[in-house]
Amino acid sequence: MNTPSSTSRLVGVLGLGRSGLAAVRFLVAHGIAVIAWDQGKVPLEGVETLPGVEVWDGPFPAERLLRCESVLLSPGIPRTHPGILQLLSRGLPVINDCEWLYRTAQYQETPPQFVAITGTNGKSTVTTLVGEMLGAAGQNTQTGGNLGQAALSLWHDDTRIYVLELSSFQLESMPQFRAESAALLNISPDHMDRYRSLDHYLEAKLAVFHNQQPGDVAVVNADDPGLWPKVSGVIPPGVSIVGFSIEKPVVGGVYVQDGVLVDHRGDEGRPIMETARIRIRGRHNLANATAAAALALGRGADAETVAKVLENFPGLPHRMQWVRSVNGVSFFNDSKGTNVGAVVESLASFDRPLVLIAGGRAKKTDFSALTQAASQRLRASVLIGEAANDLEGVLKGVAPVVRADSMKDAVAKSLALAQPGDVVLLSPACASFDMFKNFEDRGVQFSEAVHAL
Numbered sequence: 001m002n003t004p005s006s007t008s009r010l011v012g013v014l015g016l017g018r019s020g021l022a023a024v025r026f027l028v029a030h031g032i033a034v035i036a037w038d039q040g041k042v043p044l045e046g047v048e049t050l051p052g053v054e055v056w057d058g059p060f061p062a063e064r065l066l067r068c069e070s071v072l073l074s075p076g077i078p079r080t081h082p083g084i085l086q087l088l089s090r091g092l093p094v095i096n097d098c099e100w101l102y103r104t105a106q107y108q109e110t111p112p113q114f115v116a117i118t119g120t121n122g123k124s125t126v127t128t129l130v131g132e133m134l135g136a137a138g139q140n141t142q143t144g145g146n147l148g149q150a151a152l153s154l155w156h157d158d159t160r161i162y163v164l165e166l167s168s169f170q171l172e173s174m175p176q177f178r179a180e181s182a183a184l185l186n187i188s189p190d191h192m193d194r195y196r197s198l199d200h201y202l203e204a205k206l207a208v209f210h211n212q213q214p215g216d217v218a219v220v221n222a223d224d225p226g227l228w229p230k231v232s233g234v235i236p237p238g239v240s241i242v243g244f245s246i247e248k249p250v251v252g253g254v255y256v257q258d259g260v261l262v263d264h265r266g267d268e269g270r271p272i273m274e275t276a277r278i279r280i281r282g283r284h285n286l287a288n289a290t291a292a293a294a295l296a297l298g299r300g301a302d303a304e305t306v307a308k309v310l311e312n313f314p315g316l317p318h319r320m321q322w323v324r325s326v327n328g329v330s331f332f333n334d335s336k337g338t339n340v341g342a343v344v345e346s347l348a349s350f351d352r353p354l355v356l357i358a359g360g361r362a363k364k365t366d367f368s369a370l371t372q373a374a375s376q377r378l379r380a381s382v383l384i385g386e387a388a389n390d391l392e393g394v395l396k397g398v399a400p401v402v403r404a405d406s407m408k409d410a411v412a413k414s415l416a417l418a419q420p421g422d423v424v425l426l427s428p429a430c431a432s433f434d435m436f437k438n439f440e441d442r443g444v445q446f447s448e449a450v451h452a453l
Contacts, residue, residue, distance in 0.1 A: 010035065012065045014084070015074020016042045016055075022150035023072050023097045028052060035064055062086050072097050075146070075169035078194055096173040098151040098164060103176060108157070114178065115163045115295055118171060118208045119185025119221075121342045122288045123147070124316055125280070126185060127165040129289065133296035133309045134161055146170060161299060168204035169194070178211040181298050183219035185291055187227055188341030193364045202227075206234050214238025217298040219291060222250045242298060244290045246283065254294040261290060261310075263297055273307035280315045282349030284342075318443035320346060323450045328420030331411075331450045335443030337427035340365060344373040346427045353377055354423035355414045356395075357404075357446070359385035360430030367394045367429065374398045380417040382410045386434045407435075407442070411449035424450075 009032045013023045016038040024047045027034050033052035041057050048055045056064070060083030065071055070093035077084065079094065088094055105111050115134075117127045124147045131143030142154040145164035154162060166174075168191065187202050195201040209218050209231070215238065220231045222243030235241060242265060243253035254263050254272075261272040278289050293306045315321060318335040325331070337343045343358065354377055365387070371394045374381070378399040383391050384407070392401050402417070404410035414424040426446045436442040 009033065010068050012037070012068040012071030014038075014065075014071055015077050016044065016047070017074055017076060019097045019150040019152075020072070020074050021045055021047055022153040023100070024050065024053060026097075026100075026152035026155060035061070035068060037061055037065070060086075066090055066092060068092065070095055072100055073173050075167055075173075078169075079172055094173060095175065096151075096170055098145055098166065098170055099174040099177050101151045101155060101162065102174070102178070104155070105162070112159050113161045113180045113299065115161060115181045115183075115299060116166050116177075116179035116208050117164070117183045117185065117291075117295070118166045118168070118205050119183070120188045120190050120339060121345065122185045122284060122291070123165045123167075124336070125285065125288045125319060126183065126292045126295070127163055128316060129292035129309060129313060130295045130299075131163040132313060133292065133301045133306050134163065134299055136309055137296070137301040137305045139300065166208060168201060171207040172204055174207065176211065178213065179208065179216070180212075181217040181219065181295050182208045182212060183291055183295055184208060184221065184227065184231060185288070186221050186224060186341070188339065189366060190339040190341070191363055202230065206231065209235045209239070212236050212239045216240070217242055217295075219244060219294045219298070221245075221287070221291070222253060222255075223247045223287070240298075242294050244287070244294045246286050246290055254290055254297065256286060256290060261293060261307075263293070263303060265294075265297065270303065272303045273310065277307070278310045279313055280310075280320075282320055282345070284345035284349065285315070285320070318439060320349065321443075323447050326415060326450070326453050329415060329418040329422050329424055331424045331446075332426070333443045333446050333450075334425060334427040335432070335439045335446060337429060338431055338439060339363070340367060340369050340429050343427045343429045344369055346425060347373045347377065350377060350423050350425070352421060352423060353379040353419070354425050355379055355418045356381045357384065357410045357414055357424065357426045358391055358395075358428050358430070359383045359388045360428045360432050360436075360442075361385060361434040362387040362390060362430050365390075365429065367391055370394050370429065371398060379419070379422060380414075382414045382417070384410050384435065385428075385430060387430045391429070407445040408449045408452070411446065411453065415453060 013036045028050045037056040134141045140160045143163040146167045147165040222245040243250040245255040262269040321333045323331040380400045432442040
């Protein structure tokens with residue numbers, strides 16, 4: 001592989017979580033010295049013993065970092081951090097691992113293509129589906145980014161397509177990145193602790209389209225009336241806009257009509273499959289399947305391959321995952337439902353009474369949208385964590401509310417409140433960090449508590 005000369009190069013890595021550690025290893029493997037920083041002591045997993053790695057923790061080492069040609073920023077560190085602002089004010093490029101992967105790939109004789117998926121909800125499911133579809137179609141594909149493996153863990157010389165889930169935080173630090181196929185799945189309030197407004201949050205998401213070129217594909221949710229005009233205003237000329245919908249036909253798009261998934265990117269609609277054959281259930285997952293089909297078809301997968309993957313894909317852990325039934329009560333783990341929009345969609349996926357387990361650390365969240373969604377089917381709610389008071393304020397008028405001080409306690413109380421035929425749904429509408437390591441840990445503790453009943 002041809003790469004830019006690495007002689008005497010020095011790059012900073014800020015934040016030593018999953019993506020930061022992968023970045024350090026990648027850079028060292030390519031002969032680049034690293035100054036790595038994290039604001040607290042973290043498990044370094046051996047990177048401090050690699051040649052040419054200088055590790056800092058505690059105070060921000062601005063003067064040391066200014067020796068670097070650029071720095072790679074973890075998505076967990078905002079660009080408004082005082083240290084980052086100091087680097088930016090001195091003209092130092094602040095990018096991230098996904099951007100570095102893209103730039104490195106451009107030095108290959110035949111650069112690979114990139115597929116990028118962003119949105120508030122559904123990113124991980126769509127990203128995984130697209131990776132499965134393109135892999136089944138014979139493409140040498142790597143899948144990751146904000147999901148699964150960090151971007152620089154994906155690097156292989158022979159990869160032809162990188163399928164990346166991208167968060168708004170990541171997109172803020174990717175000025176040159178171009179995706180031949182990019183998707184914006186939806187938008188609803190999230191991370192309001194990092195953004196001034198919903199429009200500011202949307203602006204970060206729209207960056208996924210900024211560098212597209214004629215012949216590229218932009219996949220957009222046509223069911224969101226506020227999204228479509230804003231997206232069409234930023235997509236460059238010559239880019240094909242492919243709408244996806246589960247509510248109406250979209251000429252030039254992929255949509256659901258009369259129980260059939262339809263590809264209408266050409267002159268006429270062609271059936272892909274009956275939606276009843278799609279294994280993942282729920283209205284939101286039908287939208288995810290439709291978006292994934294649009295992306296995969298646009299990168300060379302055929303309808304038969306798309307249909308086969310959708311028939312067999314069981315869904316991702318912690319995303320509307322059935323755990324078990326106890327005394328006629330079905331328990332579902334939707335720990336990834338970390339914002340209100342996700343919980344609204346999850347509630348709408350059931351047509352029977354349910355007990356909702358919710359709560360955690362709020363992200364300056366307005367929970368009021370839960371009132372109407374919960375009024376349709378909520379039997380009771382069991383609330384945990386720091387946001388319990390705020391959640392009780394919007395749910396207490398809908399159905400009985402009880403508190404729990406642990407996940408085990410919440411599961412036990414939810415079973416006591418439920419009746420045979422009901423659903424117990426963990427869909428927290430909050431981040432997990434007040435009580436758990438992450439949403440996966442929260443989901444695992446829920447599943448363990450359910451299996452212990």
